[in-house]
Structures are given as structure tokens and as C-alpha cells.
Amino acid sequence: MPLYHDDDQAMLADSARQFMADEGAITKQLRHWRDRDCKDGFGHGLWKQFAEMGFTGMLVAENDGGLGMGHVEAGIVLEEIGRNLTPSPFLTSSVLAATALAHGSDDARGRWLPGLIAGDSVFAVAIDEGGKHRPERIKTRAQKSGNGFRLSGQKDFVLQGASADMLVVAARTSGDDNDEGGITLFAVPRDAANMTHEAVRLVDSSMATHTKFADVELDGDAVIGEVDGGRAVLNQMLMAGRIGAAAEGVGVASGAMDMTVDYLKQRKQFGKLIGEFQALQHRAAHLYSEVEIARAATIKAAQLLDAGSEKADLMASVAKAKVAQAAGLAVREGVQMHGGIGMTDEYDIGLFMKRDRALQEFLGDQYYHAGRVAELSGY
């Protein structure tokens, strides 16, 4: 498959770009909800519009009422989300949870997917424990209890944890903390007893929770996939989520870069447009190069994942790390090149910096993923 968008993908990109620029714009969504101190961090109305656009269920199989598209297509939508800093539960619900649910039973799919597709439901995923993403080690435990399980432990950095109708929780049903095996995924409904959320607002105005499970009782049918066999599905989720986060990061980087390049063409200092200064030109050109490369890596990773290639895992880490570098550079250069006004809340460039920081951290930062590239390469 060529590494550019085919005609269908180009059409999707056009409509996603238009939609997000209109409906998902910073003033209309991010600033709107932020300035109202919104407890969800996003607007449910927009989520319904996502459904009308066909975005919510794009990764869901056609048999399950979705569009059966791939991660290249999801990446197209995510790039536009990133470019507009549009707050939504798309990544956690339509990418991560949808990937998990694809491995769920008929019952599970029937119970959860229609709400997702309709834009009525929001899902969260509970993977991390502690401040850093280290899914190789899972301590949260689910013990057999009659027909079901009792879940105990704590998950952190659960995006949209408090507003989600269902949480996909990765827990240990056997083995030691660092074991590869012994993992089971559960679909935990919002009204589960003994589950408590400590909701925190993050730097990018999104909401996350520290979620505690104190003997949460779960039915046997809360299990997604196989008991003790959840690692494979978890890995599938992680690949999808990382590549999705990378695609969103490409959008954040592009948005910040475009805004900055525009500014270079308008702002005068010492009697010249600052874009005439060669030192800034070279830095902008280098940034362009980094962003282009990051985008290529992300599309490649998505294609490999869609093709079921065993190289997808490596390339997902490459993409996540590369995008983190490029987007980090884009927002730092963006603020610096804007000068003083770049530091003010009034200008949007700082919002890109904040969003980038949260996105960098989600599902592993550049250092984690560079280390992973080394490990997967055998050194």
C-alpha cells in the first residue's frame, strides 16, 4: 500500500478537517469548556456530532454496526483532533476501548458498542499504575469469587475515568506483578460498587482519575477475551492507542507549527518581519522536516497495524517516540518564536504546549518508547 492517502482517505481527511475546524475549534470547545470549569473536560454535544459524522464507530466491525475502517483512517480523524486541540473521548472510547471490545463476547459487544456508535456512551481505559506508563507490570488484582471476580487495586491517569459509562480495566488474575501472562481485561460499568474516582484536572484541561477498586464485585461476563489471556488484547489496545496518540500528536505539532509560521510572516521586530531572520528560518525549516518525518512514521505504523504485521509493535513505538520529539519541538519553538505573547493565556500557542505535554505522557513518553525500540531490537 502506498504511504499516502488514497482517494477515500483523502475525502475522509477533507471532511474531518472541515468538521473539526468548524465544530471542534479551540474557542468553541477547548476554551469554552475550560473557562466553564467543565467537570468532563469535553462536550457531549460534540460527541453526538462525532457519531453523526461516523467517527465514533469507525474502528468497529461492520457486523457490529460500525464502519470497519482501519487505524490509518482513525489517524486521519485524530490528526484533525490534534490540530484543533478538540477535547473528546475519541481516543479512549473509539480507539482503545473499541479495540478491546472487538475481542469481547457477543453479549459484551451488544451491550456496549451501540452506545458508543450512537455517541451516547463514553469509555475509559485503566492501565497505568503510578506516574509512569509501565504496562509490563500490573499489580491490580482480580480474584475469583463464585461466578465472578473481586477487583482490588488502584489505577492512575485514567482519562475520562469519572465521566465514563464503562472502564476497560487491565488486572492480574494470576502470577506475579511483572509476569507477561496472567492478565485479564474487564469491562467495569460506572455504577460498580466499591469503585471510587479521585478526579483531577490536567494541565491541558482534560480530566483524569485516580481510580480505586476496593473489592469491586464483577460478574463473569465482565471479562473481555480470555481469563489470564488478556495480555495479547492489551498489547493490541496499546498499539492502537499509541499509534492513535501519535496521530493526534502529529496534528498538535502541525497546528503549532502552522500557527508559528503564520506569526513569523506577520510580526515585525527591528523593522523586519521576524520570518526574514535566517536563524528563525532555519529552525522553522528543521521543524518542518521533523514534523513530516513524524507523520510518515505514524502512517507507516498504522498501515502495519492494519495489515496485522508483526512489525507494527516496533513501529508504534518508533512513531510514538518520534512524534513526541517533533511535537515537543514544535510547541517549544512555537512559544519561543511568539515571544512574550506566547506566554499569555490569551494566545492559543500555549494551549498546544499543554496538550502536547499530556499527550506525550499518555501510553508512554519518548524515553519509554525509545527504550522499547532498543529492547525489541535486541539490545
Add this chain to the structure above:
Amino acid sequence: MPLYHDDDQAMLADSARQFMADEGAITKQLRHWRDRDCKDGFGHGLWKQFAEMGFTGMLVAENDGGLGMGHVEAGIVLEEIGRNLTPSPFLTSSVLAATALAHGSDDARGRWLPGLIAGDSVFAVAIDEGGKHRPERIKTRAQKSGNGFRLSGQKDFVLQGASADMLVVAARTSGDDNDEGGITLFAVPRDAANMTHEAVRLVDSSMATHTKFADVELDGDAVIGEVDGGRAVLNQMLMAGRIGAAAEGVGVASGAMDMTVDYLKQRKQFGKLIGEFQALQHRAAHLYSEVEIARAATIKAAQLLDAGSEKADLMASVAKAKVAQAAGLAVREGVQMHGGIGMTDEYDIGLFMKRDRALQEFLGDQYYHAGRVAELSGY
């Protein structure tokens, strides 16, 4: 003590600068010996002149006929050596071996130091085993044999190994390869039987050897310091050598930078002096900043070593790593900013790049020393 040169040091710096620019100049020494394929890689005549200048024995105690100066002073001479790429056995003989011999017996000092001070003798140090500097692990073994020892093993990257009158060899007299203790230093004379040198020319035209010891018989009085207690002296040598190499590296960086900044003021492209292009100006200014900081770190490390501070070891690694960064940047920017002619053998800038590479590697590269900074800091 303030971190700038006092009056005596400033005088030393003036005379070292003048001497090295005159007698140690690239055409007179480096190119001269290189183009003649000199087997020593340096000129013995210059080494005698070093003696006349009082450089050879500057670190040797006054009681032993030296000048009893410190590492700040040695660093002053080394910076000028670096600036002129002057090939000499100063670092191995007057810094490393002299530091070891300061811990030697009266006999050892009496045997070796006069020749060093007079510029008649050249010493080498044999520490590394394998391609990377890892003095924590020493495999070369010296076994008790009658009154003396039998030495077996191989040392690599022995600068001036083939032309040295004596080699200071770090060998293991007890314990396992990775043990801290059990190290003994030996002064091995050039005519020792069963010692063979495979001499190789390095990228900077200096000479090094892979030296093999196949049951080399040594008298008991070849031992420098205590049997099994050589690690402390070795560490002292390493600090002195690393700080010395850093000082030389500061000179290499400064020389490359000065040559490049001069070139920026002469070369025209597109109808302008290339030094007028702001992108190059900013890169040159950044380079200046890095070189200044590297120099400060090196002087600080030398002061701490002279003061016997326990922080000297950490600062030696800081200096070695920082100088490697700064000098690497200086020579890369130097060649790039010179453009095509920077790639030709005819211009000197490439010689700076070659010397920097060899010096980077000697006694640990920037990665080794950054890692050491982390370890010494407890993480």
C-alpha cells in the same frame, strides 16, 4: 581559589601559548611527522624543548627535581597543546605516568623521573582492555613468582606504547575481573622479555599499541605503590588523565572554533561574507557558549583535584563529558562551516576533527562519563 588564572598562571599561559604556537605548530610538528610517516608520531626534539620549558616535570614534586605544580598549571599547557594539535608524550608521561610515579618508591622515582624531567624518557600507560575504556574491569594478571611477578594479558589503546621507555601497567594480582581491589601497578621497562607491541597508527596520526604480555617476568621493585592496593593510585591517575585530556580538548575546541570564526569573516557566498548569515552567527554564538562552559568545568575539576577534594572525581567526569560535547560540536561545525574545503586534507580543520575523535575516546568518552556522573550521584 578564584576560577581564573592568577598572575603566575597567566604568565605560564602566555609562555606556553607562545611556545606552542611557534614550536608546536601544525606544519612544524603534526604535518611534519605525519607526512614522513614517523613511527613515534611525535618529535623527540620537541620533547627536549618541553623539558627546557620546564613542562616535562611540572607535576613532579620539587623534592624529586620537578616543579611541584598542580593540574591547573598542567591544564594550561595542555590547552595550548590542544590548540596547536601538538603531538607529544606529555599527557601519558608528564601527567599520567608522573602521577603514578609520585606513589612509587625512592628507587622507582630515582630510576625514572630524571629521564622524564630531562625530556629523555617517554612513558606510556596501559590501562584499557578492549575497544572501550572500562577500568572497573581488569583482566590482565600478574602472578607472584619468587621475588617478583609474571605478567600476562593484553592491553589496548596504549598511546606511545612502542616508543615508551617504560609502561605503567595496571594488572590484577588478586580477585576477580570486576573487583575493586586486587589491582597492582607495575613499571615495565621497554626491554622486558615476552612483551610484544602491535603498533597501529590512529586517525589523528598518533601511534598506539595493542601490547601483549606473555609471562613477562618482573622484579618486585617494578611495583608502584602497594601490591593489591593499586586501585587508589589508578583512580588518581585516571582523574589526572581525564582532567588533562579535558584541558587538551578545550584547546582543540578553541582552536577549531577560532579557525572557523576567522573563516566566517573571510569567505563570501551569494555576495556576502558568510559570517553575516544569522543562522551561522547563532550557531557560532552557541558554540562559543559551550566552549566557555567546558573550559570552566575543566578548570574547576583541576582545582578540586589540586585541593584533594572528594568532589574531584565527579567533576573530572563532568569535565571530560562536557568537553567531549563542546569539542565535538566545534569540529563538526568547523568542517561544515568551511564547506567543501573543510573536507580537504590541505586545510587544517579536518585535523582538529581527527584529533578530537581520538581524544574523546581516551580515558572514557562522553557516554561513559555521563553514566559515571549518574552512578556517582547515586542513580
Add this chain to the structure above:
Amino acid sequence: MSDLEAFRTEVRDWLAANCPEEMRKPVRGEEDVFWGGRRAVFNSDAQKQWFLACRDKGYTVPDWPRDYGGAGLSAAQAKILRQEMSSIGARLPLSSFGIWMLGPALLKFGTEEQKKHYLTQIARGEIRWCQGYSEPGSGSDLVSMQTFGADEGDHWVVNGQKIWTSYADEADWIFCLVRTDKSNKYQGITFMLFDMETAGVSTKPILLISGNSPFCETFFDDVKVPKEQHVGEINRGWDVAKYLLGHEREMISGAGGGDRTAGIGAVIKRMVGEIDPVLRAQLAQFDVDALAYSAMGEKFLDEVNVGKGHPAQPNMMKYAGTELNKRRHELMMAAGGSRALEWDSAETGGGKAARGWLRTKANSIEGGTSEVMLNVIAKRILDLPGA
């Protein structure tokens, strides 16, 4: 040397007796900094005790003359005091733009009367100062400054607007650049001092991405400034401003340097316990740079004290120090992970890590951008053409 060693002993004893334990703990945030001024409030008895002890000893400005409220220390003595304070982690008794910026300019350009009056007020923490340089639309380019002081005989009437005036809403007086001659673009600026309570002065805080507002917009509407309240010659304020900017750069570079620039790897290890290997390598390389910069800071101050070193060196220090500090906070955010992302949770002290990280982004903009610093190095130190 023995005189100095005796002084060191004296300092140690004095610190032992006068610096409360509480004042030896790292500053946790803005609330732990004492800025003085008419409206000053101490946030603890210890803070008050420490400030008063230093004030009375002249240690708020150790190397200023005793006549102006200082301790009259020599360069070598001042370094010893710095070292001894640093070794016990003593906090600054008084933070002040008067000390860091206006003071040095007054020492060089002020009349004897001005020195006595203003320097003593500064040393004693009585007046808090702010700085009026930048204007909207003239960030790094001070030449395009518009604020104008009309000559009305014994006073000027000042109209215009300043921006990025740090803590203008909390300051008592301002030192301010005002155009007094419109015919001369590069000169024609006068360095004035006036009370922020003068009629016609108003301020409006600027909300930053960190959620804080350390800077203001400051408006002048027919503000009357008596003619004697200028420093240096009339229409030659640019000389004073340039001199002062050098000191501001020293101060800002101090934010990323000085003795406080120890490594961060060890701190982070204690904080988070486990460090990812690639992140560890980044921290190690940062620590190399930070410890090297710390040596540079020491060398720089030693050279400043004896008048050695290139006069444009503060620009290099400012550039390298602020870039380093930004990188430090990037790494601290990475080490802190998702916890460090929290914006207002109690556990993070109200998002201290994230807000602090965002605040550092201004380091390389305020007091002269990194780009301006590099221009100055290229021109004044490297002597590159057309720079």
C-alpha cells in the same frame, strides 16, 4: 589568606546564630520569597527574623558600601559569604529588583544624593521596585519605544503604556524608560524613577499560560514626574538601561545556575524511585551540563568581581542558563509523569510542577530573548560582520 579564613569563621558563627532552621530549607514557591516593600508581609516569624538580622548586618547587599546599607565586603569576602550561605542552604533574605537591577545602575550612574536615598531604601527592603522597559509591539526592539515624557519645565508629563512589568501591581516605585526627544530614534530616551502611587499610573495583570500573573500591563495617563527623578543624563537613558540589562541577565542566568545548579538526577531518583534507562541517560547528560554550567557561574562571578571577563559575557550566561533551566523542567515533568500533569490537585500543591514548568518558558524571552543574546555574542564577542 588567614584574614579571609578568619572572616569565614566569623561568617559561619554568625549564620549559626542568626539563620533559623526553617530558612535553610529549599524555597517551595513564590510564597517563600520575601520581596519587601511598603505592603510587605512576612509569612513566618523565621522569615522576619532572618530578614531583620541580614538587614541590620548589611547582608541583604553584602558588597554594597556601608553608607548605603551594605556590609562593604570585598569580592573575596562576598564569595565566602555566598559559599557559606549556600553550604547551609540559606534562603535569600530579600529578593528585589532594586538589588539586582536598579542598585548596580545607581551605583554607577546615580548622584551621591540618589545613592544615599534610594540605595538605602533598597538595602533595607523598604521600597519594592518594578521595571518599565518593554512596550506592546516592541518586545526585543527597545528602539521603537513610544511612551513619551513632555517637558513641562520642572517636571515631565508622561503618557504611554508598558508591558511585561514584573509585579507592577505589587511594586511601590518604577524605574522606567521614557522617550523625551522624538527627533532622535536611538537616543532621546531618559531613565526615570517614580512612585507607582502617582496619579495617572494604573496596572493590569496579564494572565499567563502557567495560570499565574507575575507580569502586568502598566498605563501612564498624564503622570507628573519631577525633573530630579532621572538617572544618568537626560536623553541618555539608553546607557543606563544597557548597563542594567547586563545585571538583569546575570540575575536571570542565576535562575538556571549559581550554586543551586546541582544535578537533578539524584533528586529525581529519591522522588520517583525508579528511572527509565533512556530517561536516566538524559538526566545524566543534563547533570553534566548543569554541573559544568555551575562551574561557569562561579568563574563568571569571580571574573566580574575583579573586572576580568568580556563585558558581553552576561549575555552568554543568560542564554545558557535560561536554556538549561527550561530543559531542567522538561526533564522534571518527564520524571514526574502523569502526576506532574495535575493542574490544581492538593497533592501537587496546586499543580506546582506543571505551572513551574510553564513559567520557565518565559526565561528565554524576558530580559532579552535567547535570539537577542546570540546576536550580541556574535557581534560583541565573536566580532562577526553585520551582526
Add this chain to the structure above:
Amino acid sequence: MSDLEAFRTEVRDWLAANCPEEMRKPVRGEEDVFWGGRRAVFNSDAQKQWFLACRDKGYTVPDWPRDYGGAGLSAAQAKILRQEMSSIGARLPLSSFGIWMLGPALLKFGTEEQKKHYLTQIARGEIRWCQGYSEPGSGSDLVSMQTFGADEGDHWVVNGQKIWTSYADEADWIFCLVRTDKSNKYQGITFMLFDMETAGVSTKPILLISGNSPFCETFFDDVKVPKEQHVGEINRGWDVAKYLLGHEREMISGAGGGDRTAGIGAVIKRMVGEIDPVLRAQLAQFDVDALAYSAMGEKFLDEVNVGKGHPAQPNMMKYAGTELNKRRHELMMAAGGSRALEWDSAETGGGKAARGWLRTKANSIEGGTSEVMLNVIAKRILDLPGA
């Protein structure tokens, strides 16, 4: 798709039958590269067999028309061939500036007669070409070019000097920029082709820091060039040159990219066994960049094949690819340690690592410096003012 899959099978079978085992091993150095030309010598039977098989199949230039010695493959087919060759590690059968540079220019600007004649020679490896662009004193600045061709009716008489002509001493013909109109600084240049054996042409190798001499100075002393031996319009050679530079940049960027840009960490691990943790982190970050750039290379070629992508994108590829390749060799030197420093020892193949490392330093200079690439990106892609 099934047509393409059938083609893939066909290619696989053909490669299995025609690509000798020896030609599937990584190229160890210049001696393993076959450049063709009048004086071509094969350094092994396998090399010869592989070249002849490809030549006869049109696979030296798979996507050129069959009429000019190519295989006439579509973009999709050519990609499949590339993928299959890459997957068995097949060496290039023929390296040639004729293929990479002159060929594309002839395909666009040449007359039918020129195409038939020159392209077929190139495809069959009969003539080895060199490029005459740079002159002493006009490195990146081609406008200041001095070599002049005086109009003598049916021919020009060319005088002047070129520099950095790669392998001029081994080439048969040169494609060369010559000023033919002194009154027009920006135009007035003609793109000429001539035989290096023409009277008045001489070359002198330039010794490089790597100890090798891949470049020459080339001198023209009353060299007679027939009028029909120019490409494009007279005095409009700049258009041809610019077009060709784009292709040169693609080629040079390929040196640091393409499918060969796999990670180096794994290779180094096998080579040295033990890797220092901080160096490992550097290798990991390099591998991230290299694998990402490899994807970019694939995307770039896919876009070129269908005429998508920005026309200045080759400049970006050249910039990023060459900077990456320099970094790759820096890291390989660091991993190799003191052994890699050796300059002429047998164990290091005569200093292969060190010489290769030094050679890469020219990557970001030849074919347009990195600085020129960044200028072009700023101007043509980002549309920045005055760039």
C-alpha cells in the same frame, strides 16, 4: 492487485534465478560497487553475472522506457521490485550518476535523439558520467560561475575550472554547466555534455581528510564542444540543473535512508557485545529517527511516483537524510571505541570505520549544503519572507 501480486511472484522467481548469493551480502566498501564505463572492471564473476542479468532485463533502470534500455515498469511495479531486492539484500547492479542525475534530466529535457543515444548507453553501463557544477570560490553559490564557452559557430570553446567533480578521473563523459552569456548573471548558462577525452580536459584528484580522493579539480583549456551537445535551451541550463539537483538530492538522501536505514543498535550489539547504558540510549534514539526516516523515504518515493508531494521535498529529504547519516557514523565510531580509530591496520580493513566516518562529513556539503536545503525549505515550502 492480482496483477501486481503476479508480478511480485515473477520478480521473486527471477531474483532467485539471477541474483548470485555473493551479491546479496552488504557492500563492504567502494570496491564492491560497480560503476560501469569504458574502463569498467568487474571485481568478481558474481558481480559481472548480476550486472549482465539486470542489464538484459532492463533492471539497471527499471522504470525507464524499454526503448531506452529500461524495463518500462509502472511505479507500483518498481516499488515491488525495490521491496523484493531489499528483502534479499540484493546489491545495486550498477551505480551511476548517469542513472541518478543525468538520466532524469534527459528524460525531461532531452531530444528524442539524445534520449535514444545517451539513455541507452547509461542503462547499459557503457559510459560513466561525472558532473561539473561547482567552481572554486562558488561552493553553494552557482550564480557566480565563471567557466565560459565562447560561441564559435558550430561549436563552443570552453575555458575554466570545475571543482568537486566526483570521480572525474574515472569518468568518460561530463555533464557540465558553462556560462555562454556574460550579460545575464542569473541566466546565460548552458547545460553541455562532452567527452572527458576531448583535448584540453584534465583532472587532478583532491586529497580528502578521509585519505581518499573521490573528488577532482577539473580544468578546461580551449575545449571544443559541438553545438548539438547541449540539453534544454541554450542559456537556459539553469532550469535543467535545478531539476537535476532535485534528483541528486533524492540520491544523496537515499544514502542516509531508504530501506537500508534500519536501526544500528542491533548491529552494534552483535559487533561489540556490550553497550554502555548512556550510549545505548543514544542508539535507541537514533534508531527511532532512522526508522522514522525510513518510513519518510518510502512515503516520499510513493508520492514522487504519482506526482504528489511538494516539489521542494527532495531538499527536506536531503537535509534530514544526510544529517542522519553523519550521526549514524558518529555513533558507530563511539561504539567501535579505540579499535575504530585505527587508520591503516589490517584488522580494520585499512581504517574503514574511521575513513567512512570522515567521508560522511561531506554528505551535508555536496549536492547543496544543509544550509542551502534549509533556505530552500524556508522559502519554497514554508513561504517565509525574504528567504
